[in-house]
Amino acid sequence: MIHEEPLLSVGIYQREAETRGVLNGRFVLPDKTAISGEFAVRPSEGRLVLTGSEGRELARGPEIRLVPEGNATFTLRGVTIGINFHWERKEDETFEGGLRLLPNADGTITAINDAGVEQYLKSVISSEMSATAPLELLRAHAITSRSWLVAMLERQKRFKNVGGPARRGRETADEIVRWYDREDHQLFDVCADDHCQRYHGITKIISPAAAQAVQDTRGVFLVHDGGICDARYSKSCGGRSEKFASAWEDVSVPYLESVSDAAAEHPLIASEEAAEQWVRSSPVAYCNTNDGDILRQVLPSFDQETTDFYRWRVAYTQEEIAALLRKRSGIDFGDVRRLEPLQRGSSGRIMRLRIVGSRRTVVVGKELEIRRWLSSSHLYSSAFVVRTDEAAGGVPAKFTLHGAGWGHGVGFCQIGAAVMAAKGFEAEAIVKHYFRGAELRKLY
Secondary structure (H helix, E strand, O other), X not given: OOOOOOEEEEEEEEEEXXXXXXXXXXXXXXXXXXXXXXXXXXXXXXXXXXXXXXXXXXXXXXXXXXXXXXXXXXXXXXXXXXXXXXXXXEEEEEEOOEEEEEEOOOOOEEEEEEXXXXXXXXXXXXXXXXXXXXXXXXXXXXXXXXXXXXXXXXXXXXXXXXXXXXXXXXXXXXXXXEOOOHHHOOOOOEEOOXXXXXXXXXXXXXXXXXXXXXXXXXXXXXXEOOEEOOOOEEOEOOOEOEOHHHOOOOOOOHHHOOOEOOOOOOOOOOOHHHHHHHHOOOOOOOOOOOOHHHHHHHOOOOHHXXXXXXXXXXXXXXXXXXXXXXXXXXXXXXXXXXXXXXXXXXXXXEEEEEEEEOOOEEEEEOHHHHHHHOOOOOOOOOOEEEEEEEOHHHOEEEXXXXXXXXXXXXXXXXXXXXXXXXXXXXXHHHHHHHXXXXXXXXXX
């Protein structure tokens, strides 16, 4: 395990045609030239060209590296956030630390922010949670995010030593099973979007509470069996968290098993009948809340646009679902006859779903791939049951999905943790509720 604060590289975006922004203070190029103000970077013959506010060329090379002096920051124009999610949008975003710009083979640009782990976490906590969130929630989230981040960095080092990450999926003519993880990035350690952890720099001013939570827990990690915990989290587990293997590799992670998100124990979802009963009801759980005061405290403004996170409903006509599956999977199923869950995790999330069509029948998994195929962005979760309205000839005219939760559901449940904090639970009790058997240890 580590003994000092790591440095990391954060990918703000990839494959942009150009970069525009503002250097808020003095930044230094490798040749010691100091610049500030408006700037633009464009690809040119496999290299990058940096120009200032008046269009004068300031630097040209295989990369552009800018190091801040003092408290200088930089702003990037039109950064896309919420990529492929229902609230995707563009915003100007401001960051501390260094800026690196790299050319891609396709003539686009990758922007990278170099920052220390603790500096990064102040932004993550402010980006993931509202500035008014309870301090114990922010402390719990800081511990969780720090643990996941450094466990991921350590895993990346291991993969580099053995020639790359393990295979993530299996595909045959009749079955497509895929999963996605954070070390998929090649040019940087983590991205700035929900694929890794939300990181908006200091765009929305870092709250004193978030800064205090990170400082209070500086260097504190969840550990288990001599290693830092791969502490996953999602927005709402839907009443019961999910086990690791439902979303990623087929391995058992002792501190990432399914737990009841309630003071009372909810049973594991062990059958289709149990899944139907679970999803179509609204059991008591920490994340089962419509308390506007709590939600406003813990959810950033764009997340507050989503109010049906605990139990939700999506409906498609036959034409809509056939077209959606053709677009999202690349497979022409013809008329969609049935959506058949073949394997569920303990929270009810589907791991393998059989799609029966008049032209093709294919099994798809794991949970994120199912969510991608059945939505133009991402379905809230794969914990759903299906109702069909039959038409003439036995072909369903309409599919209605009744679902539970928001996200993969593994590990820390953000809304559940928020309610626990509002009820007076301290940070240590919150993280130990979700990561059973883990302990806290200060490593630097």
